[in-house]
Amino acid sequence: MHSSLALIWTITAATTLLQAGNGLLQALMPLRMQAEGLSVSSIGVVAAAYGLGFSTGCFLAPSFIRHVGYIRAFASLAAMVSVLVLAMTQAHSTLAWILLRGLTGVTLACIFTVTDGWISARATSSHRGRILSVYMICTKVTLMLSPLGIGLGDIRMDGLFMAVSALISLSLLPIAATTTKEPAAPQGVRIEVKKLFATAPSAVVGAFVVGLVNGPVIAITPVFGVTIGLGQDQAAALLFALQAGSLTMQWPLGWLSDRADRRYVIAGLAAGTSLVSLLILWASAQGANLLILWAFAAWGGLALCIYSVCVAHACDIVEPGQIVSTIGTLLFSWAAGVTVGPLFGAMAMEAIGPQGLFIYSAVAALGLTAFIVVRILRVQRSPAKGGFADIAPSSSASASLTPRADIKAEDQPVGPDAEPHQAPGGAEAADQKEASAVARIETSS
Template identity: 75%
Template sequence: MHSSLALIWTVTAATTLLQAANGLLQALMPLRMQAEGLSINSIGLVAAAYGLGFSSGCFLAPAFIRHVGYIRAFASLAAVAAVVVLAMTQAHTTLAWALLRGTIGLTFACIFTVTDGWISARAISSHRGRIMSFYMICTKLALMVSPLGIALGSIDADGFFMAVSAVMSLSLLPIAATTTEEPPAPSGVKIRVRSLFKAAPSAVVGSFVVGLVNGPVIAITPVFGVSIGLSQDKAAALLFALQAGSLAMQYPLGWLSDRTDRRYIIAALAGGTSLVSLLILFVSASGAQNLVLVSFAIWGGLALCIYAVCVAHACDIVDPGQIISTVGTLLFSWATGVTVGPLLGAFAMDLMGPKGLFIYSAVVSLALTVFVVMRIRQLPRPAAKGGFVEVVPSGAAASTITARNDTQSPSRDDAEPQPQSAASAVARADTSS
């Protein structure tokens, strides 16, 4: 596991900086739009534009990575995102916000396909959950702390947008300076929702529902906080609480998921999310601000950890050569949920008031719990496969890549996994600039 961590530190550092910028942007945009007089439905529409852009990016990402490679893809897209954030200082209409937010979604889809694919290519099934957890912990720390920066300035000025753009630009440095060879570029990769659904339906549906629920909650939480009487900085602190809870639970859940059928973890997290959504309704009505923060932390520790377990579950099942396609498909499923979710969440909030957001969350999360439990009853334990790509850190023009493919082939549902294939060497030529 330590050798795998040594090979992912640069991409983890780059993504952490990018997510620090993203976290501040998540808190800033809804508050800025609300200050400019946009309605809750308009804010939901802008959040949906992000999901639409993200889902479009999922289709473009594999071909773009194949054409330019992981490193160049990350660097060029992060630069585009930094420029788009600066353009947000001139956005004053719903259409302008939606177009810019949609462009950010498209670039982030490609970036996260790069980073998630890079990380997934470095881990075998036996420790994939922990590797993913280390990566998620670093990025969640950034997402957790950065929204608190709202208290340091005025949302009416443009300084926050310039700060976000600067940090996005800095995220290029770790990737540009890496001495570790990137994974081989994917070939012939496509988004395959139907085939992945047949292989890992719990992962596909889970990713979709995560988008349906987490998308509107993260996008509208600052507005929700203001609606229940919190100040703007305390409303932004709710995002801190969400990410803090997620951070606390990420590694323990990754460790636990490595030791059992990951679908049990998905079902338990979804069921817990439904219950805590009802808890949030109760404590927000009581006016106890500290309890509101605690309940949001618990919600984040459950709901925001589901996606990582879904990715690990799907990557256990598919062949190593399909990992990039699998990651892209799960991102597409999540993005489809994020496109629809904010519209539904904003509608529920407009119809029932602030409480509508978490009534919606409770119902949708419960539906996921029921689906995964039904899948577990139909297939007690799916067969698993795992892949690990080991790259020698080198500054040379070419490097040797050793690919390990550990295939589990149980003779019955509860049989012990049996490694099947040996390691093979593959040479990768460096791409000229």
């Protein structure tokens, strides 16, 4: 374990500090925008700008990193995010928020490509599970706890934004102090939506609907909480509950997803998301604040885990040499959903009231359930062979974090009796099991 930590301590420390600022920012921005008098629809447009910026950054990042290297890329991008956060203290119009949030989407996507690429370069088959578990649990727990910092200041003042900027600036220190050699620059990624849809339609549609649902819920949840009568501390705690539920479900979902047709898991998660959305509606109507918190934890444990199962399902089907392109295509599908999803979620809240957000969530998740069930009835697949890892929609570099990343195409058997997509045996299979329940950061919004 000590040798594994030595390989990744700098990037883990940097990402932990960065996510501490990012998690607090997720809770702070919608509450600040609401306090500035922006409508729910305007907040939804700002969230959509983040999705558009994030998707753009995912595909600009490889060429930027190849040009300046990992360390310089991280340093310059983190400095830019820090400045953008400070600029938010002077944002008093919807257009200003759109521009600033869109730019933070671009820069954060590039930063996550740096961190994913750095970690994937260190995560070989001999210690993949240990490296990923340390890195991802540290960052996930930080992202979960940091929204609670909203109670340390007044959202109408600039102190919390200054704290976010300070945390992001501090993330530069471990990177600047590193003495390790930076990894080789990442390659570009090909986007082949039509081709992947023909091969794994459940994964493509699932990734898109994840963006449609998770994007607005994460972006607008603090506003939802305040609108139904919660204090700003309690509203921020809803984000904590979402991430805590997601973290809790990693182990059981990793176990289950590696032992069944993953489409059953996707359908079950989507159906559960729809039901829990209705539970949130009922609990908010009753004013049952404790039940609302638990319901949000259940929602996070279901909805925030769908994307990783979609990735695992697609990677079960495609050739090993296509994994990077596959994850890049699923990332593109997610980005399309997260760009338009906040618009739909905000429109539902404007038309129906705060409950509209989870009516929208319930309907969208139910639609995904129906699509997956139809696919299961039409096409039978054998149970998965193992190798689940909870990969969030962060960058195409996360392709190398999947357990099958070490499988080379030439190692696969060919011919009529071959099973080309079976996970490897022996030590590598044991390593895949170790990586199965790794907790992955959720940075989609």
